[in-house]
Amino acid sequence: MSETAERDYRDTLRLPKTAFPMKAELPKREPARVAWWRDERTYERRLERNRANAPWILHDGPPYANGELHMGHFLNMVLKDMFVKIALLDGKWAEFVPGWDMHGLPIELETLKHLGIKDFHAIDPLELREKCKERALYWLDRQRDTRVRMGTFGRYERPYRTIDPSFEATIVETLADLAEKQQIYKGLRSTLWCVHDETALAEAEIEYEQKVSPSIYVRFPFSDAQREKLYAVLRQAQHDTERATQSSPSVTLSDPSVTLSLSKGLSFLIWTTTPWTLPANVAIALRADATYGLYEIDGEGLVLATALAESALGDRFADAKLLATTTGEALDGLAARHPFLDRDSAIVLADYVDLETGTGAVHTAPGHGADDFETGMKYDLPILNPVNASGHFTDEAGPYAGQFIFKANKQIVEDLRASGMLWRAHEYEHSYPHCWRCHNPVIFRATAQWFIAMDQNRLRARAIEAAESVAYDPEWGETRLKQMLENHPEWCISRQRTWGTPIPALVCAGCGESVLDPQVARKAAKRFAEVGASVWWSDPVETYLPDGFACPTCGKQAFDKEKNIVDIWFESGVTHFAVLGHDGLPWPSDLVLEGGDQYRGWFRSSIVTAVAVKNAAPYKRVVKNGWVNDEHGRPMSKSKGNGIDAKDAMEKWGADVLRLWAASVEFVDDVRFGPNVVEQVGRVYRNVRNRIRFMLSNLDDLGAADVVAREALQPLDALACSVVDAFVADVKALYDRYDIHGAYLRIVEFEGTMSSLYFDALKDPLYSRAENDARRRSAQSALLYALKRFLTAAAPVLSFTAEEAWQEIPTALRGDETSVFDSSFAAESIDRKALSADLALWEELRSLRAQVAGGANVRDFEAKVRIEAGAALFKRLAHLGDNLREALVASQCELVESSALEADAAVLDIVSAHGEKCRRCWKFRTLGSDAEHPSICAECASVVRGQASA
RNA sequence: GGGCCAUUAGCUCAGCUGGUUAGAGCGCAUGCUUGAUAAGCAUGAGGUCCCAAGUUCGAACCUUGGAUGGCCCA
Structure with a gap:
């Protein structure tokens, strides 16, 4: 061997190159991505672009603004985000208005505890309300930060809040509507009562x-x-x-x-x-x-x-x-x-x-x-x-x-x-x-309380009818919700507390009767909309009296304000009125998605108020997500020590791995979560990430002018693009069926087939061909297409990683799609028939490749593959030309037609390739044609010579 | 105690209206590769489909009963 024969040709190859790191370091990197989305106004810009298109609204059920968000919240909130992004990438105007439930006893009790006060009568209501508001806002901020950290998109700078004056006004407006329809009455109810303190107590105040x-x-x-x-x-x-x-x-x-x-x-x-x-x-x-x-x-x-x-x-x-x-x-x-x-x-x-x-x-x-x-x-x-x-x-x-x-x-x-x-x-x-x-x-x-009469005006029956017009996932949700409505006792909406929206009822000074008059309520709603509901405690009663207002029972004109607030289930039950039906947001919403406990809670309270006032369901579809249990299937709770905060989990594993976890489980059922489960899904994540990295790393030197048009791609690359199209269409269809888990399985499967068949086949052309070689540019163009379509399809789930990769695509190749969320699912319309033929051929190649890779003692380029194929298969394979050899990762390939075989059958014969191993491309070839480069093949020699002259 | 839901490989899950030897990914074992390299490829071992009875020519799938777990109530 001469000295030149010993030469290492590695530096003459076009090896993969990218800044996209193999190691994700999600907890470290994700916060910067969140800030980037905010600064770029990624979501807002896409919304503006979709403005003219059909709206699609997921209406947020408000989390209670008290305490840190746990993994149950994470699952629910991230799923909501996935559906919003799916709609967004589908071109829909998917404005998501996150909301918070901020009134109510838990916050009032926590506030009292902080103030060191046990009897809420001992503090001025206005002062207590101020303190409660501070507390609720504190939790809102924390929860909002956590929610944004999950990578979720939404109108976070202007969420809906049940403490907003406009929201309080909506609550009172709704009370006015109900009073007008004589749907509200005052009656007796058995309540917990302390005879020592002479006060009603809530369940939470009992030991x-x-x-x-x-x-x-x-x-x-x-x-x-x-x-x-x-x-x-x-x-x-x-x-x-x-x-x-x-x-x-x-x-x-x-x-x-x-x-x-x-x-x-x-x-x-x-x-x-x-x-x-x-x-x-x-x-x-x-x-x-x-x-x-x-x-x-x-x-x-x-x-x-x-x-x-x-x-x-x-x-x-x-x-x-x-x-x-x-x-x-x-x-x-x-x-x-x-x-x-x-x-x-x-x-x-x-x-x-x-x-x-x-x-x-x-x-x-x-x-x-x-x-x-x-x-x-x-x-x-x-x-x-x-x-x-x-x-x-x-x-x-x-x-x-x-x-x-x-x-x-x-x-x-x-x-x-x-x-x-x-x-x-x-x-x-x-x-x-x-x-x-x-x-x-x-x-x-028994004390006097305000009720919504469930059977007045057939409210219960009409709510059940309205529930039948809604779609459910799972389907038994319909039965469940109807059952809940059926068994709904009279709905007691009054509470004798301070932190909430007042029921603007009046007590007649003459006869002592309580009156909830629509006119009075509307006056109150107007006043609350301007300055907030706290004024109920400070305003003189006259502020709310319409001219000449008299007690319907005794005719007297002197009144006191009643000091009841509304049940927070009623407040959250009117979020659809507060958020939808104005500012361009349609009523009803397209989708609501909450945990299964909400059939009894929010799904029910919402439909009752909607039917009472508008005689229609406030949502078109109800999707339920399961409970998040620990790894042994036991419920997680802080007191048991197995509860996991969403924030802690994200700091430990990163939001994207957890988002992938959310997709990897069947969210409709109860799911399990814990370190081992995350470890497992983390490995799947690394797989996906590395495949993205492979595609990116081979696009480094591709210029916009080098991209080959779809029609001009080489056969194997055209085939791969068809496989990509089928993949995107499948994932889109699964998304449309709310089948996130199905999409996850498809994503994992697609990555597998791309990696084991296509990427392996492309390595030789990509690495050893000349930079501008047509074969190489075709392969790169297909990889670019596959990458972009894949990232779009995966973006609703793997938002952070998809965006990170998108930003590593050379700018010229991204066009005006600055963010992955500027891209779209929809490619040009797909020819399904042609596609199915392509998919069949792809599977045939997979089978042939598997036989070559697994069957013989010879490895990859040591092999020469002789294929005898029936007439039809022969025709299909022949069309691939030399791409067939590439797909089999063989040095030589001989395809012969056999009339003895069934039309679609093939027989493989794998033998040692002739020639010697090229030192550069590793394929077996006849060497020595170029005197200066005796250890490499003629093709490689030509590439190397081209590089030297350049 | 009641209503609803779930139970398929170690883990996460497929299995369309009942139809040959129940599939995939991860993990595990073995081999290859070392030009995706804290990567990649291939092969393989893992399952009384929670249990029992029934319907059927045939059941993971249908019916009934039970067990375990979960949710909502009580």
């Missing part, structure tokens, strides 16, 4: 502590008439059993001697630990599917659930004789007598009746319990409220009027004992709700 209460079993006797009805039911049940089992019961109810044996009366037996609620009793609730028995004990008849008879009857269970049984359902509609007041107690059914404690017959006082209240509403029972604010009985409580309820307990038990209505009594220690402030036991007490 459970142990308490000793009297545990009593009480008789509710049957009247003569009701007793006959009971017998009739029991006889029917007995009759049915006889027929079903073909056996006679040992005791026959028809036998008069049996019923006569109950000489000492007949009663329902109930159990309670709050004797003081008995004056408000109006019903006994049973469980529909439970078995109830009539027991005889020493001549007395008692009815209770058989499953609880032993524990309820105690010592005397041994003496009890079961006479007959029936189901709770059969007893529905009967009645018993109140044990000491002159009225009936209705027998009703309720789901919550359990068979663990008591008698299975639950004392029901709608004024003194949440469940009881619901049952009361359902059965239209009177809601008695014989207890005043300080916990003393009113005259309604008959003999106990004036007594403090907890003291009256003892008296009531003694009276029951004396009247013979007490079965037995003992002490009972249990967990009982207490006031967090004064630590006294709390009670349920």
